[in-house]
Amino acid sequence: MSETLKILTIQDLSCYGQCSITVALPIISAFEIETAVIPSSVLSTHTSGFSDYTVRDLTHDLPGIREHWEKEGIYFDAIYTGYIGSVEQFKYIKEIIDSRLKKEGKVFVDPAMADNGEFYFGFDQDFADKMGEHCKLGDYILPNTTEACYILHKTWKPNFSHEEMLDMANELSDFTKKYVILKGDNHKKDELGMIVLDKDKPSDVETIYNKKIDYVSHGTGDVFASSFVGSILNGKSPSSASKIAGEFTKKAIEETIGDSNHTYGVKFEKVIPYIQDLLKSN
Numbered sequence: 352m353s354e355t356l357k358i359l360t361i362q363d364l365s366c367y368g369q370c371s372i373t374v375a376l377p378i379i380s381a382f383e384i385e386t387a388v389i390p391s392s393v394l395s396t397h398t399s400g401f402s403d404y405t406v407r408d409l410t411h412d413l414p415g416i417r418e419h420w421e422k423e424g425i426y427f428d429a430i431y432t433g434y435i436g437s438v439e440q441f442k443y444i445k446e447i448i449d450s451r452l453k454k455e456g457k458v459f460v461d462p463a464m465a466d467n468g469e470f471y472f473g474f475d476q477d478f479a480d481k482m483g484e485h486c487k488l489g490d491y492i493l494p495n496t497t498e499a500c501y502i503l504h505k506t507w508k509p510n511f512s513h514e515e516m517l518d519m520a521n522e523l524s525d526f527t528k529k530y531v532i533l534k535g536d537n538h539k540k541d542e543l544g545m546i547v548l549d550k551d552k553p554s555d556v557e558t559i560y561n562k563k564i565d566y567v568s569h570g571t572g573d574v575f576a577s578s579f580v581g582s583i584l585n586g587k588s589p590s591s592a593s594k595i596a597g598e599f600t601k602k603a604i605e606e607t608i609g610d611s612n613h614t615y616g617v618k619f620e621k622v623i624p625y626i627q628d629l630l631k632s633n
Contacts, residue, residue, distance in 0.1 A: 356584050357385045357426075359451065361444055362433030362463070362573075364390040368397035369616025370570035371434050371463075375577040379431075381623045382581030382630075387427070389416055389447070392436035398472050399569040400615060408436055413443035420451055427451055431459040431580050432485070433573060434471075441481050448488055457583070460489035460527075461576040465497040468507045476501065486526040491583065493576050496535040499523055513538050513558070520546040521553060530589050532579065534572070537563070547593050557590050561597040564604050570616040575600045582630065591633040598629055 358379060362371045372388050379386045391413075395405040430452050432444060448458060462482045464474045479501035486492045486502065499519050500507040511519070513536060520533045529550055536544035542560040549555055578599040582592035602625060603617040610618075 355383070355385050356428045357387065358429040358431060358580070358584065359387045359389065359427045359447075360431045360433065361389045361391055361435070361447070362461075363392045363394060363436060364388075365394045365397040367395065367615070368399075368401070368569065369619065370397045370573050374570055374573040374616075374619060375431070375433065375580075377623070378574065378577040378619060379581045379584075381626050382578075382585055384581060384584050389413065391434060391440055397569055397615070410437050410439050410443070413440060413447065417443070417447050417450055425451065426453050427456060428453055429457040429459065429580070429584060431461070431576070433461045433576065434463040435482070435485070438478055438481050441485050444485070445488065457490045458488050459576070459580050459583075460486050460492045461572065462486060462492065462494050462498045462502065463572060465501055466495055466572070468497055468509070470501070483526055486523075487528075489527045489529075491530045491532065491579075491589065492523065492527045493532045493534065493572075493579065494523065495572060496533070499533055502526065510537060511535075513544075516544075516546050516558075517556060520548045520556065524548055524550040524553065532589065532593055534575070536560075539563075545593055545597065547589050549589070559590065559593045559597060561601050564601065564608070566604050566608050568604065568607065568614070568617050571600055571604065574603055574617060574619050578626075581626070582633075585630055587630070587633065595629045595633050598633075599625065 364372045393407040483502040523531045531548045533546040543563040544560040547557045575596045579596035582595045602622040603619040606618040606621040
């Protein structure tokens with residue numbers, strides 16, 4: 352019997368609303384990967400579409416968790432970071448990566464901090480600069496165009512040309528050991544694309560497209576990132592993993608369209624049974 356891979360994901364826990372840990376834990380587990388979590392903060396709901404939500408900052412819990420795991424000899428094959436709750440957490444997360452990641456382990460960074468030209472509540476350019484430094488720890492980084500612009504100190508706009516997207520991906524490759532997956536190539540009318548760039552083989556850059564769906568929802572970036580991570584840890588190439596993640600996210604959106612009571616996320620649970628089919632066909 353082969354050993355089950357273990358991954359740690361560090362991001363916020365929104366008690367209600369489909370995002371972050373409540374998305375990452377079930378999706379990655381469905382890829383047959385043992386998934387541990389460190390909540391960076393606990394919120395009563397996520398921050399989009401809700402008001403007066405509660406927030407509990409868990410920054411100072413991180414060192415104690417690391418110290419306990421060191422005593423227990425707990426290590427991980429991969430570490431995946433998402434929404435990080437404070438600037439101070441970057442230091443503690445690096446200590447966790449340095450201490451608890453196996454020698455050949457992989458680091459995935461989803462720089463979840465902005466979208467549609469704006470920071471999420473509580474973030475600013477100083478945080479983005481720290482996130483850029485954090486991305487240097489990543490074997491894979493998965494920004495959208497807004498996050499890329501803040502990291503690179505560029506002006507965001509709703510539509511970038513394909514050439515501009517390629518330029519951004521190449522600039523971002525300086526922030527990572529290996530791969531950049533830049534989401535949001537929307538220069539085609541009916542398709543939404545992502546740039547997949549290998550820092551060691553920039554001439555092999557690939558653009559992967561999915562059917563564009565006129566629907567905006569919180570949490571789709573987390574759905575994409577989690578299914579990408581699960582695919583990579585199942586041995587898929589970054590190109591294949593991007594295709595799987597794009598298709599899985601698209602299916603989750605399609606399951607949600609038309610339900611006016613479901614505005615706080617996408618129904619990814621409905622499409623979890625497709626995961627094994629997607630792994631086989633890509």
